[in-house]
Amino acid sequence: DAGVIQSPRHEVTEMGQEVTLRCxxxxxxxxxxxxxxxxxxxxxxxxxxNNNVPIDDSGMPEDRFSAKMPNASFSTLxxxxxxxxxxxxxxxxxxxxxxxFFGPGTRxxxx
Amino acid sequence: xxxxxxxxxxxSIQEGENATMNCSYKTSINNxxxxxxxxxxxxxxxxxxxxxxxxxxxxxxxxxxxxxxxxSSLLITASRAADTASYFCATDQAGTALIxxxxxxxxxxx
Numbered sequence: 622d623a624g625v626i627q628s629p630r631h632e633v634t635e636m637g638q639e640v641t642l643r644c645x646x647x648x649x650x651x652x653x654x655x656x657x658x659x660x661x662x663x664x665x666x667x668x669x670x671n672n673n674v675p676i677d678d679s680g681m682p683e684d685r686f687s688a689k690m691p692n693a694s695f696s697t698l699x700x701x702x703x704x705x706x707x708x709x710x711x712x713x714x715x716x717x718x719x720x721x722f723f724g725p726g727t728r729x730x731x732x
Numbered sequence: 733x734x735x736x737x738x739x740x741x742x743x744s745i746q747e748g749e750n751a752t753m754n755c756s757y758k759t760s761i762n763n764x765x766x767x768x769x770x771x772x773x774x775x776x777x778x779x780x781x782x783x784x785x786x787x788x789x790x791x792x793x794x795x796x797x798x799x800x801x802x803x804s805s806l807l808i809t810a811s812r813a814a815d816t817a818s819y820f821c822a823t824d825q826a827g828t829a830l831i832x833x834x835x836x837x838x839x840x841x842x
Binding site for chain 1: 762763767773774775824828829831832833
């Protein structure tokens with residue numbers, strides 16, 4: 622198995638632009654998580670899905686952030702419009718039997 | 733809200749020495765997990781200890797859990813330069829997602 626796949630690996634965009642991050646979880650894993658990591662705030666849970674249904678989105682910082690999971694093999698995290706303070710590494714993770722498997726992350730820089 | 737808090741924030745040791753990291757948490761848990769993160773990479777699961785377990789081993793890793801003190805420790809024995817990474821504890825409460833601490837940054841110099 623290739624593990625959790627995220628794309629793009631790096632994204633540089635300008636303030637105000639829409640950003641879409643993508644994640645393919647490990648096949649057979651029922652839960653998917655989106656995290657954001659910065660030096661200042663550490664690893665923050667943004668939202669997680671169970672069987673494609675959003676369970677807890679209380680970590681989503683603002684209405685500018687939205688996440689979807691249209692099927693068991695794909696999820697997106699969208700930021701519209703993006704702001705410089707959104708610059709961070711965004712991780713996707715899928716879970717089985719309580720253990721989470723992380724993707725390599727997307728490093729987002731908003732200028 | 734932060735559940736697990738690792739201590740120390742940073743640790744520097746020489747190769748061959750043991751490294752001990754601690755984690756404290758606030759509420760009852762089902763299990764506690766330790767993850768490792770190499771620079772620029774995603775987190776990797778190391779070990780899971782359930783609330784009814786007191787100690788667990790995996791290779792050079794030893795994890796203890798004291799539910800009465802709401803604390804856990806991760807011991808890495810005979811450290812190697814390749815152990816240089818950040819280590820996070822994560823707690824699993826019923827009905828919630830894992831909650832990660834801010835991590836301990838370990839530097840092992842040769």
